[in-house]
Amino acid sequence: MNLKWGIERVRKVYDPTRPQSADEVIERAREMVAEDEKINRLIGEIGADLLFEESRVLTHCNAGALACVAHGTAISVVEAAHERGLIAGVTATETRPLLQGSRLTAWELKRMGVPYRVTIDSGGAGLIASGEIDAVITGADRIAANGDVANKVGTYPLALAAQANGVPFIVAAPTSTIDLDTPDGDAIPIELRSASEVLEVNGARVAPEDTDAYNPAFDVTPANLVSAIVTEFGIVRPSADDLRTFVETSRETAEDGSSRDEEPLESKHDAPKPT
Numbered sequence: 001m002n003l004k005w006g007i008e009r010v011r012k013v014y015d016p017t018r019p020q021s022a023d024e025v026i027e028r029a030r031e032m033v034a035e036d037e038k039i040n041r042l043i044g045e046i047g048a049d050l051l052f053e054e055s056r057v058l059t060h061c062n063a064g065a066l067a068c069v070a071h072g073t074a075i076s077v078v079e080a081a082h083e084r085g086l087i088a089g090v091t092a093t094e095t096r097p098l099l100q101g102s103r104l105t106a107w108e109l110k111r112m113g114v115p116y117r118v119t120i121d122s123g124g125a126g127l128i129a130s131g132e133i134d135a136v137i138t139g140a141d142r143i144a145a146n147g148d149v150a151n152k153v154g155t156y157p158l159a160l161a162a163q164a165n166g167v168p169f170i171v172a173a174p175t176s177t178i179d180l181d182t183p184d185g186d187a188i189p190i191e192l193r194s195a196s197e198v199l200e201v202n203g204a205r206v207a208p209e210d211t212d213a214y215n216p217a218f219d220v221t222p223a224n225l226v227s228a229i230v231t232e233f234g235i236v237r238p239s240a241d242d243l244r245t246f247v248e249t250s251r252e253t254a255e256d257g258s259s260r261d262e263e264p265l266e267s268k269h270d271a272p273k274p275t
Contacts, residue, residue: 065108077172077230090115098197143173145180149220159221
């Protein structure tokens with residue numbers, strides 16, 4: 001969703017008949033980088049309010065600076081909470097088959113000085129059930145108008161495990177990730193990737209020849225499993241709040257020139273906290 005959003009913003013200033021429009025595209029891109037850095041930091045500060053001392057967090061895929069500019073989204077929450085001394089440790093799923101968690105998230109957490117470990121994807125639900133996780137925090141690739149969330153495949157079972165064990169499932173994303181033109185998760189297209197990513201390791205075949213593979217890039221977590229969506233304008237609860245009203249009001253605030261770190265950030269919803 002953010003890729004589409006970014007392209008549409010650039011298209012507004014690009015005119016192939018004017019040579020100088022290329023410079024305008026570059027300038028717009030620089031503006032968007034600076035804006036994203038501010039937005040992502042705000043997401044982190046707001047999301048950190050949902051955590052408490054010695055919080056043990058589980059995250060899935062990579063939603064840090066490598067994916068989202070500067071601080072990232074879900075990892076921005078971890079960063080801000082770590083700066084406040086609230087993080088006891090973070091568990092990152094390996095995120096098969098491309099290993100975004102072990103290759104990217106783990107690297108970012110180490111660089112921040114955050115205590116961390118990596119677990120196999122299928123180990124996350126068991127960790128949540130064992131009482132070793134206080135909050136699950138992920139990013140999002142698209143959020144439908146009803147609050148359904150598309151994220152890296154494997155997110156949905158973590159949300160199920162979190163609900164079953166009374167653990168908050170928190171999604172951190174800017175309002176640009178919310179797609180009001182997509183009514184619900186059923187309308188979100190799911191990318192199917194190459195079977196070779198599953199059937200091979202470093203180019204070496206590990207499954208028998210003629211084996212087929214189902215390799216979706218994303219899955220959809222229903223809104224009723226999401227405890228809170230953390231945005232740059234505050235926190236919204238899909239199960240209780242009107243997401244469309246929240247987004248439209250937030251956009252009106254931005255267009256009026258109001259600061260993102262004023263009233264909207266203080267008017268947080270009563271999002272559930274771990275106990």
